[in-house]
Amino acid sequence: MASIQKSAETAATGDRQRAMGLLAKASRAELQAAFDALDDKPAAQPVRGPETGLVMVRGRIGGGGAPFNLGEATVARASVRLDDGTVGHGQALGTDGAKARLAAIFDALFQQPARRAEVAALLDAVAARIAGEDAEKARQTAATRVDFFTMVRGED
């Protein structure tokens, strides 16, 4: 019983993790358009931010060894509380506080079962856009792959 509950929690965590990752990769325009299209726009009180700060990005020695500090990146973040008390967090590389706030609102909505579908539609659109861009880039890169051929000279 406990393990079933635990795995359900893990799945919920995984879903939210994926959602937050996509919200971070969404453009502000995508988030704003999705927010404008909501029939029932939630009122969101700021809990924290929007604020800009730094995250120290780490690498690994040799690519897979001990961690080292590579350098910092700017990060914007915001946390909001909806009327029913749901708290959402938004964070993304860059300094766009308005985007972080919108991401926080969608993170909060994602936690409300009744509204998850609206967020899921946005997430699917963002995921599809990124997948399309990645695939295009991969095809462009593939066109620069070297096809070696062997020249046979002289007689055997």
Added chain:
Amino acid sequence: MYVAVKGGEAAISNAHRLLADRRRGDRSLPAIGIEQIVAQLGLAVDRVMAEASLYDRALAALAVRQARGDMIEAIFILRAYRTTLPRFGYSKPVETGDMIVERRVSATYKDLPGGQLLGPTFDYTHRLLDPSLLTDEAVEAPLEREEAGEPVMRVSDILAGEGLVEDDGSLPNGHIAGDLTREPLEFPMARDLRLQALARGDEGFLLALGYSTQRGYARTHPFVGEVRIGAVEVELDMPELGFAVSLGRIQVTECQMIAQFKGSAKNPPQFTRGYGLVFGQSERKAMAMSLVDRALRAEEFGEDIVAPAQDEEFVISHSDNVQATGFVEHLKLPHYVDFQAELDLVRRMRREYEAAQNTDLPEAAE
């Protein structure tokens, strides 16, 4: 005695106004926008990000514009900006093995999983000025080819399969990655801290040092195992949530340099490695960094320390171009009092010298 001299406010203010005018230049030409700098001078932007040690293309482009294209000035401005921001935390280490690769070449294996992917490279261009860029001629869209979907395997993993190369590089259990933005530098330092310093080090300085190792000032016999450029996820642990979330992707360049090692009492003969990892697309810097990383491991391998590139204190103390430019350029600031003191000293010494010459003369004549 310290004597303060005041004055120059009006001259400074007018000089800055003149600088703003010269920065803008001919008003009949359109001003360049930040997006244009990011899109069309991207590698300049990447260098500023790497050496400022701050990943933010828009801010780096702003710094390039503000600095009139002076790279070290731009790096300085961006470095100064980062000190104004709070630190939210440390990311999880980026996984370069999972990189979305846009270029990967290996000089050690011709056929390898993932293949040789040239990507957008200057290699094999003829380095001839292109007059078509004098005008805004239309540029063809890149060609596309269906990709095989083959994972781009790390060359170090291929070599590791045979046991002929050292592992990625471990540090003792419980070692916490050093952070030179938080603690003053102390020598000797662990490899993690060296890599942080090299990652933000001046490209020209590291290039020259890397070059010196090839010319015989520290013997490494290197091969580029691979260079890869692409996007990696940056993930941050969220303590309030209990899991890590992605903040988005950054572009990095990684170089795995493979070097010879004849072995020791402890280790069998195997290849050793130097590592380079740099923000943005910066292959030359990543390669130079990996050469210098390997050279600085001389003591670890019991090699004789005979060359500048192997001298940790020399390399790391002089690799930061913001520090270097600060100390060199401060020489042009007023040193009137210092110089007066030296001038008095030299005058006195000269008088004494001349007096000694005069008294010596009769003796010399004898």
